[in-house]
Structures are given as structure tokens and as C-alpha cells.
Amino acid sequence: MYVPCALACLLLGAAPAGAWQITDDMVGQSEEAWTAWQAATTALDRDEKEEAARQFDTVGAMNLSDLRLALMADRTGSLRLEQWARTEDAPASVRALVEKILAGRKQKALAEDGWHFAAIGRFKYADANFKALAESNPDPVGLLELARANPNRHTILIKLITNADVGPSAKRFLELLNRGEELLRMDPYEIATNIRKLGGPQRMAYNAAKRLKESGEFAIPHLIQFLQDPEQRQLHPAIIQVIPQIGRGGLNPLCIALETSDNVTKKVLIDSLGRIGYKQAAPYLAKVAADAEASPECRAAANQALSTLGVGGGNVGGLFFELADAYYGNAESVKADTRRDVANVWYLRDGELRLVEVPTPIFNDIMAMRCAEEALIANADQERATALWVAANFRREAKLGMNVESDKPDVLAAKDGTRPDDYPRSIYFARAAGAKYNHMVLARAFNDKDAGVALGAIAALSETAGAAGLVGREDIKQPLVQTLAFPNRQVRIKAALALGRALPTTSFSGSENVIPVLAEALAQSGKSAALIADPDMEQANTMQAVLRAAGYDCAIGASLNAARESARRVGITTYDLVLLAADIRQPDVMGAVAELRKDLPTAATPILVVVKEDQMSAGRSATRAAAGVEMVPADIADLGDPAKINEQMMNRVLRASQALGMTTLARDLSMDLALQSCDVLRLIGESNLKVFDFSRAIPALVGALASTYEPLRVRAAHALALxxxxxxxxxxxxxxxNAERGPEERVAFFGSLAESARRNGNLLGNSDAVARLIEFTMNEADLVLRAAASKALGALDLPSNKASEIIRAQYKG
Structure with a gap:
């Protein structure tokens, strides 16, 4: 017979108190809290209210969750406590504690009733319970205790994920349980308790070892502390057995712990790394083997472990570089768990392992830098290690959302706790490294299509290298020219600006691409383009409206290829954003993401996957398939407020862009690049060098005269004069x-026309423009404009006697 949870709680509340010990089913239960709780309830049973109040105050001060308090109360019974709370003499702290217990029992009832309704097929009722539970912000570890009370409960939730009525709320419940698992495996008290249980009966020791494996890297510092404690000598054999069983999850802290000066512990760790069997440990083992200060036993053990791994230990620097390269390349064997928001970077400080949590996306970059540093300490002349370190540092900053071209302090740097507050910016190290290393960095960026690293390397090259350092026949100097074909527009333009400013005097392979890329900067007016692939035309049109409001031109198609064809028809050749419906076909969303990332023009383009409520799983799979992919809800337009809609959409675009190490080419940035391109084109035109064909920029400069941005029109005219x-x-x-322009702007245009005529002569001939100019010069009411026009007219040096005509026109007798 099923007893509703609320009634069960009442029955449990009436149960007699007992001095029970912590058992395996008390998941995440603090022994200190349980001891204080039992002391309080025992004192209350004896009517020792003063002592009971003191102990309940101790429990209250522990800030336990409502659900944890309810779980403890239901184990001992809390009827007398609840009766006391209703009396006038009850302390406020006791009343507050009972309120929390009742709130926790409500959460417990919601969970258990939800499981019950799901089990009997009443899914809408289950959904209501699960939703209310999630909204109550329950303790994930407490929920885990409820779930483990019946092994069917976890299975029920997994089966419900695909259910139309209860799927999303069941998935949210599972996420809470997963969070509980994560918190539990990180809990120092839980880890220490399991280590002590290694010395217990066989079944207890087996379960303890299993939970220590689940704790992974978090267990390693505690295991080492117990190993170094002579009072825990009876546990040492079990600890030595369990450390290698933790496996890959314990590698990072184990490798760092090899720096310990305790040779006894060091040998145990060396043997464990050999037994675990991952080559990731090889550089650290090789370092011990080569360390003259290590004991002979440790050096011999390190060499034996290296032999077990099938690695020669002679080249410590080379091994560390290989590991740094693996981290930088995000190799499967070394990358952080992408399911977690943070990853742990381990250090040995004052003989103890300590961790620093960092955002998961930058973990591999930090580890690549650390391994490159070790490589350089072992061999200071490793050029590839230097370049890799500079690249990883750029990429670390870019993923944090920092401007890699800036040397100014940035508050975003605080997200990386491995760097001190006064740590210099990445551009500082790149500048100091010199052109050679920045070309090597740029080569990596080009191969990886990494916009953030490319921008940093180009900025460093622009500021430290002249023409001879930027271009040449040497292979090392080719990356900057190759970057003119980079898929990211900002990178392409920055590379062209660097090459144009250098004014090389001899031609080089790819020089013909510089002017077209600078012209591209002029052609784009700050309005971005988006590709939308969605078979649901109503949904596609909604997304188009949202993006148009954000300043995007859009092309729509029912599939990826159809959207591309639509873009081609309207003249959109490059995309700043791609939206894919989660249910597109031929290819499906996973295939589309893969295809976009393989195609050079979209290899570094942000992608948003549009998901309906029942498409979350497909959306999450797509976000994990490649960098720079985010989800956006199909009902985003239901927010109503256009400002909120735009904010939500652009936040997702920003996250996708940051994951690619790039910044969105917003209007301000695009206009700045266009202005710089005008200045560089002017510089190229004045140089009269034959390396670049200035004439190829004329159509783009002419087009820029129609821009909506006055400074760009004036600067374009200044360049066009050449x-x-x-x-x-x-x-x-x-x-x-053009009478629609302001007087000052028009004066500038007349000045540019005059300069063009002085430099190139009259190229207007007898066109209508000449007649209009004469008419303007003779009759314009604004004398400042007439004066400016007269300079242009005079510079054209017309063959007819226009001066006489102008003099006669002003004659009044």
C-alpha cells in the first residue's frame, strides 16, 4: 500500500529518538551535525531544554539545508521538538529550525510523490511535483540520499527524459542528482571518512575504495596526507593499493605531487603512475629520473615506470613539449571534463597539494603553458616551446573575453586564479618574443582557425617588425600572408593592415591579396550577415525578425544548402552568424555543424542551434560537437520586450564568439577597421610602390563615399584623391x-578632388560633372563652398577660358 510522503513524514516525526550511528544510506551526512542533532534530541527527551537549545543552536549555526535537517529529523523523530516550537517559551532559533524542517519535508514529499506518480503513469502530476521541487532550490546531496534509498528511482527518471509530459522536469531532476554526485565526491569529510573505511571489513573497504575512485583527483591530496601520517600506518597498505585504482582522474595531482621532498611518498606515487599506465605522466617521471637530488630508489623507480610506459626518459624537455602540444591540441587523453564549468589546476605549496579552480575552457591552455615552461627549464633553446607558450597565453586571454591586442589591465583577468593580480598581458610577452616567434604563433593560429591567437600575433608583429620581418621568401614568414585567407574577417583585415603599413619594397607571394582585403573592410558597413537554416518557415521568419532588429542581413533556407543558395542570390558572400534548427535534415544539425567547421569561410563563425522544448538533447549534442556553438530557445520572441530579446540573443552570440577566441565584428569595430583601411590605402597610394595595385581599391573607396558614417566618407575621399x-x-x-551632405564635409570632398586633379590631371574630360562644377562655382550661395569648388575647378585646368566666363558672370555694370 502506498503511503503519501506527507503522511509518512508525520509518522516518522512521531517515532522515538535513538542514538543511531552514521550508516551508508546517510548520503553526505556530516558526523559533526549528526552528533549535535542526536545530543539535542536526547537532551530534549530528558526535558533538559537548556542543553537541548544549546545543541540545536549548534546545529542551526552549521547552515544545513532544509532537506538535510528534515532527513535528520525523520531518522530520530521530531515530535517533541515541533511541540516545543509551538510553546511561548520556545527560543526563536528552535522555531526557525522547525520551519526549515517542515520546508525540507515539503521538498521530500514533492520528490517522493513525483516518483510515485511517475511510477503509476500519472505523468502530469509527476511533472507538477518535479517542477515545484526544482523551484524550491533543494539540496542536491540530500536529494541523492532520497534517490539512493530506492535503486528504481534513478532508472525512472532516465526513462522519463523522452516523455512529452514530464521529460524536461525529469531531466532537471537528474541534473540536480548529478550535481549532488559532484558535490559528494568533492566533500573533504566524505573523502576522509572513506579513507578510514579502507581499514574496515571487506565489504566496507570495497565500497570505500569505489567511492574514492568516484572522487578522483579530489581524493589524491587526502590519500597522500594519510600516507604521510605515521598514526595512520595501518591504512597505508590499503592506500597504496587504492591510489592507482583511481586511474586517469588522479593523474594531474599525482604528477604535481612528485615535487614532494618526501622520498618515501614520492616512490609510492611513482609506482602508482607506472601502474596507472598513462603516458601523460612520462615527462614528470623523466624529470625525477634526471633529478640528482632524488633518492636512488626514486630514480630507479621512475626509470622502471618509464619503461612500463614504453617511453625513454632522456629528453625531459622534449617530453614536456609533447605534453604541452597535446594540451594545446585538446587531445582526448588530457582535456578537462567538459561537463563541468570549472577544472582544477594543481600546485604543490608548502608540501601540500592545493587546487585552483579555473573556467574549463582555459584549463588546457594553462596546462600547455605550464608544460612549455617545464620544457624551457629543461632546455632553454626550445623555440617551439616558446612559441607554444605565447600562443596558449593569447588563447587563454581570448577565451576569457579579453582583448588580446591590448596591454591594459582587464577585470576579466581575475577569472583565472592561476595568475597574480599584476600579471602582464599576453601582448607583452609576444612583443618581447620578437617576429620569429610571432610568425610561429600565427602559423598555429592559421592551422587551427583560431581567431583570438591570430589577432594577438598580428598585433605583436605590427608593433615590432618592419617589412623585412613581416614578408620574405623564408617559410617562417609565410603565415602573415596566408592569414589574408583566414575565415574570420577581422583577422583578414588586421593582416592586410599590417602588411600594408609595412610598405614592402619587393613583391612577395600573396601580395596581390592585400588590396582586396583592405577593400573588403570598406565594403562592409558594420551591418552583419546571418544564415538561417530551418525547415519551419514560421520559426525561421521569427528568427530573421529578431536578427534584423539586431542589425543583421539574413538569408533563409529549409536546409543548410538551401540557405547558402538564398544568400548567394541576395549577394551575401560571408556570414557573421549561422542559425541552425535542431531538426534540419540533409544534413542534420550534427552534420551541418561539422560541415560548417570544415569549410574555411565558416570555420570560425558563431553557430546558434534553435531548439524547441523537446529538442534540448539534440541541441546539447551539437554544442559539444565543436567550439563556438550555443543554443537559443525557439520561443525567444515570446519575451515580448525587444530589448530583452536582443540582449538574450546577443549574449549567446557573444558566448559563441568568445569560445572561438574572437570578438563580434560590431559596427564600431567594423568602422574602425574601415577607417584604418582608408589610411593604409592612402599610405600605399603615396608610396608609389609597385608591390600593391592601388587601382584595385578604387571601386571600394567610391562605394565608401555612400556610407552612412561621415568620418568614413571623408577618409575614403582623402584616399581616393590618389x-x-x-x-x-x-x-x-x-x-x-551633394546638397544632402554638411558644408565641412563638402569642403573636404572639394579638397580631395583638387588634390586628385593636381596629381593626375583632368580625368573628367568634358563630362556632365565638369558642367555642373562650373555652374556650382559660379552660382553657389555659400561663399565657403564656392571657394572650395574654385580650387577644384582651377586644379582641373580646363582647356576653355572658364576664368573669363566666371569673371563675366559676376559683372553688374
């Missing part, structure tokens, strides 16, 4: 006589 073509002079004349 273009020896009738098209350039025609465009300048039209812009100067």
Missing part, C-alpha cells in the same frame, strides 16, 4: 556637390 581614374574624380565631384 586614384588615377575618371571614376574616382567623378565620384569625388558628385559627393562634393
Amino acid at each position: 586614384g588615377a581614374s575618371g571614376e574616382a574624380q567623378q565620384a569625388l565631384a558628385s559627393a562634393a556637390m
Whole structure:
């Protein structure tokens, strides 16, 4: 017969108190809290209210969760406590404690009733219970105790994930239980308790070893402390057996712990690493084998472990570089658990292992830097290790959302607790390294399509290298030129700016691509383009409206290929964002993500997967398939407020961009790049060098005269003055006589037309533009504009006697 949870709690509340010991089913129960609770209830049973109040105050001060208090209360019974709380003389702390117990019992009832309704097929009722439970912010470890009370409960939740009525709330419940598992395996008290249980009966020791394995790296510091404690000598044999059983999860702290000066402990750790069998440990073992200060036993053990791993230990620096390269390449054997938001970086400080939590995306970069440092300590002349360190440092900052081109302090740096507060910016180290190493860094960035690293390397090259250091026939100097074909627009333009400013005097492979990329910067006006692939046209149109409001031009198709064809028809050739419906076909969303990442133009483009409520699983799979992929809910437009809709959408775009190590090419940035491109084109035009063909920039400069941004129009005109073509002079004349522009801007345009005429002569001939200019110069009411026009007219040096005509026109007798 099923007893509703609320009734069960009442029955338990009436049960007699007992001095029970902590048992295996008391998941995550603090012994200190349990002891104080039992002392309090025992005192209350004896009517020793003063002592009971003192002990209950001790429990209250522990800030236990409502559910944990309810679990303890239901084990001992709490009827007398609840009766006391209702009396006038009850301390406020006792009343508060009972309120928390009752709240915890409500959470317990919601969980157990939800499981019951799910088991009998009443899914809507189960859903209501699970939703209310999640909204009550329950203790995940306490929920874990409830789940483990019946092995079927976890199975029920897994089966419910695909259920239309209760699936999302069941999934949320499972996420809470997973969080409980994570908290439990990190709990120092739980770990220490399990280590002590290794000395217990066989079954107890077996379960304790199993839980220590689940604790993974978190167990290693405690196991080492017990190993070094002579009073725990009886546990040492069991500890020596259990350390290698933890396996790969314990590798990082074990490797770092080899720095210990305790040779007895060191040998145990060396033997454990050999038994675990991962080559990740090889550089650390080789370092011990080569350490003259290590004991002969430790050195011999390290060599034996290396032999077991099939690795020669002679080249410590080379082994550390290989490991650094594996970390940088995000090799499966060394990468952090992507299911967690943070990863642990271990250090040995004052003889103790200590961890620093860092955002998971930067873990591999930090470890790559640490291993590169070890490689350089072993061999200071390893150029590849230096370049890898610089690249990893750039990538670390880029993933934190920092501007890798800046040397100014940034509050985002605080997210990385492995760096001190006054740590220099990544650009500082890159500048100091010099051109050679930054070319090596840029080569990595190009191969990886890593925009953040590329931007940092280009910035360092721009500020420290001249033409001879940027271009040449040597292989080492090719990456900057290759980057002109980088999939990310900002990187392409930055590379072209660097090459253009250098004004190389001799031609080089790829020089013909510099002007077109600078022209690309002028052609884009700050308005981004998005590709939308969605078979649901209503949903696609909704997303298009959201993106258009955010400043995007859009192309829509029912599939990825259809969307690409649509973009081609409307003249969109590059995309700043791709939206994929979770249910697209041919290819499906996973195939589309893979295809986009393989295609050079979209290899570093942010991707958003549009998910409906029942498509979360497919969306999450897509986000794990590649970097720079985020989910966006299909009902985002239901937020109503356009500002909130835009904020939610752009936050997701920003996260995807940061995961790719890039910043969104927003209007301000695009205009800044366009202005810089105008200045560099002007510089190239003035140089008269034959390396670059300035004429290829004229159409883009002409187009920029129609920009909505006045400074860009003026700077484009200034550069266009150097273009020896009738098209350039025609465009300048039209812009100067455009009455919709401001007077100062028009004066600047007339000045550019005059300069063009002085440099290149009259390329307008007898066109209509000449007649209009004469008419303007003779009749314009604004004398400042007339004066500016007269300079341009005079510079054109027209063959007819226009001066006489102007003099006669002003004659009044």
C-alpha cells in the first residue's frame, strides 16, 4: 500500500529518538551535525531544554539545508521538538529550525510523490511535483540520499527524459542528482571518512575504495596526507593499493605531487603512475629520473615506470613539449571534463597539494603553458616551446573575453586564479618574443582557425617588425600572408593592415591579396550577415525578425544548402552568424555543424542551434560537437520586450564568439577597421610602390563615399584623391556637390578632388560633372563652398577660358 510522503513524514516525526550511528544510506551526512542533532534530541527527551537549545543552536549555526535537517529529523523523530516550537517559551532559533524542517519535508514529499506518480503513469502530476521541487532550490546531496534509498528511482527518471509530459522536469531532476554526485565526491569529510573505511571489513573497504575512485583527483591530496601520517600506518597498505585504482582522474595531482621532498611518498606515487599506465605522466617521471637530488630508489623507480610506459626518459624537455602540444591540441587523453564549468589546476605549496579552480575552457591552455615552461627549464633553446607558450597565453586571454591586442589591465583577468593580480598581458610577452616567434604563433593560429591567437600575433608583429620581418621568401614568414585567407574577417583585415603599413619594397607571394582585403573592410558597413537554416518557415521568419532588429542581413533556407543558395542570390558572400534548427535534415544539425567547421569561410563563425522544448538533447549534442556553438530557445520572441530579446540573443552570440577566441565584428569595430583601411590605402597610394595595385581599391573607396558614417566618407575621399581614374574624380565631384551632405564635409570632398586633379590631371574630360562644377562655382550661395569648388575647378585646368566666363558672370555694370 502506498503511503503519501506527507503522511509518512508525520509518522516518522512521531517515532522515538535513538542514538543511531552514521550508516551508508546517510548520503553526505556530516558526523559533526549528526552528533549535535542526536545530543539535542536526547537532551530534549530528558526535558533538559537548556542543553537541548544549546545543541540545536549548534546545529542551526552549521547552515544545513532544509532537506538535510528534515532527513535528520525523520531518522530520530521530531515530535517533541515541533511541540516545543509551538510553546511561548520556545527560543526563536528552535522555531526557525522547525520551519526549515517542515520546508525540507515539503521538498521530500514533492520528490517522493513525483516518483510515485511517475511510477503509476500519472505523468502530469509527476511533472507538477518535479517542477515545484526544482523551484524550491533543494539540496542536491540530500536529494541523492532520497534517490539512493530506492535503486528504481534513478532508472525512472532516465526513462522519463523522452516523455512529452514530464521529460524536461525529469531531466532537471537528474541534473540536480548529478550535481549532488559532484558535490559528494568533492566533500573533504566524505573523502576522509572513506579513507578510514579502507581499514574496515571487506565489504566496507570495497565500497570505500569505489567511492574514492568516484572522487578522483579530489581524493589524491587526502590519500597522500594519510600516507604521510605515521598514526595512520595501518591504512597505508590499503592506500597504496587504492591510489592507482583511481586511474586517469588522479593523474594531474599525482604528477604535481612528485615535487614532494618526501622520498618515501614520492616512490609510492611513482609506482602508482607506472601502474596507472598513462603516458601523460612520462615527462614528470623523466624529470625525477634526471633529478640528482632524488633518492636512488626514486630514480630507479621512475626509470622502471618509464619503461612500463614504453617511453625513454632522456629528453625531459622534449617530453614536456609533447605534453604541452597535446594540451594545446585538446587531445582526448588530457582535456578537462567538459561537463563541468570549472577544472582544477594543481600546485604543490608548502608540501601540500592545493587546487585552483579555473573556467574549463582555459584549463588546457594553462596546462600547455605550464608544460612549455617545464620544457624551457629543461632546455632553454626550445623555440617551439616558446612559441607554444605565447600562443596558449593569447588563447587563454581570448577565451576569457579579453582583448588580446591590448596591454591594459582587464577585470576579466581575475577569472583565472592561476595568475597574480599584476600579471602582464599576453601582448607583452609576444612583443618581447620578437617576429620569429610571432610568425610561429600565427602559423598555429592559421592551422587551427583560431581567431583570438591570430589577432594577438598580428598585433605583436605590427608593433615590432618592419617589412623585412613581416614578408620574405623564408617559410617562417609565410603565415602573415596566408592569414589574408583566414575565415574570420577581422583577422583578414588586421593582416592586410599590417602588411600594408609595412610598405614592402619587393613583391612577395600573396601580395596581390592585400588590396582586396583592405577593400573588403570598406565594403562592409558594420551591418552583419546571418544564415538561417530551418525547415519551419514560421520559426525561421521569427528568427530573421529578431536578427534584423539586431542589425543583421539574413538569408533563409529549409536546409543548410538551401540557405547558402538564398544568400548567394541576395549577394551575401560571408556570414557573421549561422542559425541552425535542431531538426534540419540533409544534413542534420550534427552534420551541418561539422560541415560548417570544415569549410574555411565558416570555420570560425558563431553557430546558434534553435531548439524547441523537446529538442534540448539534440541541441546539447551539437554544442559539444565543436567550439563556438550555443543554443537559443525557439520561443525567444515570446519575451515580448525587444530589448530583452536582443540582449538574450546577443549574449549567446557573444558566448559563441568568445569560445572561438574572437570578438563580434560590431559596427564600431567594423568602422574602425574601415577607417584604418582608408589610411593604409592612402599610405600605399603615396608610396608609389609597385608591390600593391592601388587601382584595385578604387571601386571600394567610391562605394565608401555612400556610407552612412561621415568620418568614413571623408577618409575614403582623402584616399581616393590618389586614384588615377575618371571614376574616382567623378565620384569625388558628385559627393562634393551633394546638397544632402554638411558644408565641412563638402569642403573636404572639394579638397580631395583638387588634390586628385593636381596629381593626375583632368580625368573628367568634358563630362556632365565638369558642367555642373562650373555652374556650382559660379552660382553657389555659400561663399565657403564656392571657394572650395574654385580650387577644384582651377586644379582641373580646363582647356576653355572658364576664368573669363566666371569673371563675366559676376559683372553688374
